[in-house]
Amino acid sequence: MKKKISQVVIKRMPRYYRYLSELLEKGTERISSAELSEIMNVTASQIRQDLNNFGGFGQQGYGYNVQYLHDEIGKILGLDQVHNLIIIGGGNLGHALASHQTFHKHGFFVKGIFDVNEKLAGQEVNGAKIMMMSELDTFVKSNKIDIAALTIPKEHVQEIANHLQDLGIKALWNFANVDLTVREDVVVQDVHLSDSLMRLTLNMIQNQARNQENE
């Protein structure tokens, strides 16, 4: 059985991909692990260790071939395949996700948005139609949906998460400010905006306190 890769490594992989994409855009063909480590602000040995989880891609005395490493990390991240998303919740956040500029580029396609507000029915956001929750089951069964983004109030999100799992969806992108309970074969990624804002504030307070003491 394959070793389970730790969440800290998984967390860093998209960041590697992002930096390698930027290097490619700039036309950089190869990069030493020392240079990559400097622009990414992580140690060269951490980069090597992280990549070794997936087989390793370094080349002695040459560094990394940017295009190759970019594409290999893209494969690890599943970006060589198309992923279909639905968004539950047709509010501002649902609109923001549906109109996000870079998802498309990476093979993520928003196939539909679902809401209970009948006034939104039939509207289109960046090519994705807003449908009613009553249409959800039929839609998911007749479209290959991998991922559901949840942009609804926390009061309803666990119930809807349960239903989406019943429909066979294996990945939930949760924007409601509550931790979901899911089955073992289902993964969740949280974007807790309130938590994030509080963390920023706490860091700001701590930073101010340190700077005052240093004065």
Place this chain on the structure above:
Amino acid sequence: MKKKISQVVIKRMPRYYRYLSELLEKGTERISSAELSEIMNVTASQIRQDLNNFGGFGQQGYGYNVQYLHDEIGKILGLDQVHNLIIIGGGNLGHALASHQTFHKHGFFVKGIFDVNEKLAGQEVNGAKIMMMSELDTFVKSNKIDIAALTIPKEHVQEIANHLQDLGIKALWNFANVDLTVREDVVVQDVHLSDSLMRLTLNMIQNQARNQENE
């Protein structure tokens, strides 16, 4: 000089606050560290260690007083004070942040939204006016702004972050998919949506691979 509190602890504090808020809503007056640990899915010793960073709030043989612990963590997070925000970028994400339901409740007030699109000038989102970027300097100088949320494309975000720092803003909430370079007395909290979606996908792929091997 005070010990610098680690980012993993800082990351967990808003989550404690969230769970304690939920307990309060349910009318729970006291909770043992074992019960709190169970609902939060962390060990009781980790809770104790985390809280000890801020002085510790446990009471032997009694557990935690929920209201007291909630309020104390609120103070640590700076939620006993009002924080004024501006949002740079009047798109869907800017709208979503300005209309977020729980920010207000925690003392975060969106005082203004700034954009370059003249068609948006004068619009109001949940009480916050959309102004033009040319009005930014005067506005920031005459309002006590703590935090700027950046919901603009990555191409412009570093330049605008620099300018906001010149204006004295000490906390940047960055939604652009790029890592910002900031001064020592400024803090950044990133919400990298593309990274988050890729992490979800990677977890989904890894989870599927494991489940197939186990069948």
